[in-house]
Amino acid sequence: MMSEALRGHLDALILAVLETEPLHGYAVMEALQVSSGGALDLPTGSLYPALRRLDRAGLVESEWSTVGGRRRRTYQLTSAGRRALASERTKWRDFSTMVEGVLRPGSAPA
């Protein structure tokens, strides 16, 4: 859907929904759906690799549990993850300000 547009921003979004509380993968998916107002319907083939990437990068930690017979892997932010989130927020501001500025109509030539 917004496949290409999302590039490079997904990690920030995932970190953001994990900020308030630890969540397992499926719950991250749902949280993103909710907080995006339904606009973000992340396929599992995008989400799970992304979570593992964040894990490998040390931005989240994971822990296995079993709830109602179903295995869950719950992720929570590390302190590095919190720092990364803050940095991602700044980067997003800069990026969106930049795009906004270029996209804004006007600046007619002489």
Place this chain on the structure above:
Amino acid sequence: MMSEALRGHLDALILAVLETEPLHGYAVMEALQVSSGGALDLPTGSLYPALRRLDRAGLVESEWSTVGGRRRRTYQLTSAGRRALASERTKWRDFSTMVEGVLRPGSAPA
């Protein structure tokens, strides 16, 4: 720099700087630098393929000329290009609203 982040948004930015007047490739590069406040320093290996892509897609038209002994390929928006630009602006609004909403801190759990 913002390599990954740019994905899927570059075409919109190029269309935007071509909105007010036709420009040749190198001038597009400079226009993007200026209107992004210097944040966007597009390598030629990104720009020229992008322009050809837009050309093939029928969103811009190009014409060769020679100015001061240097060959120039000047691009201008087609009507399809103008429509595409409008659509890209809407998509950007939606996208940035979505990201903004997810990234915004708060929505603390019970």
Place this chain on the structure above:
DNA sequence: CACGATAGATAGATTGGCTACATGTAGGTG
């Protein structure tokens, strides 16, 4: 029992921006 929701995961394709390379002109400076 079948099916949808819950829960996790991987393989492979796609894609688009980047690096590095390749070519050539014009103009200024040592």
Place this chain on the structure above:
DNA sequence: CACCTACATGTAGCCAATCTATCTATCGTG
């Protein structure tokens, strides 16, 4: 003159991240 920088256009190949499609498995409901 030699050299460098700015101007000007382009391609080949790499890479990273997302998507599609597929797989496994449990639980509740009709």
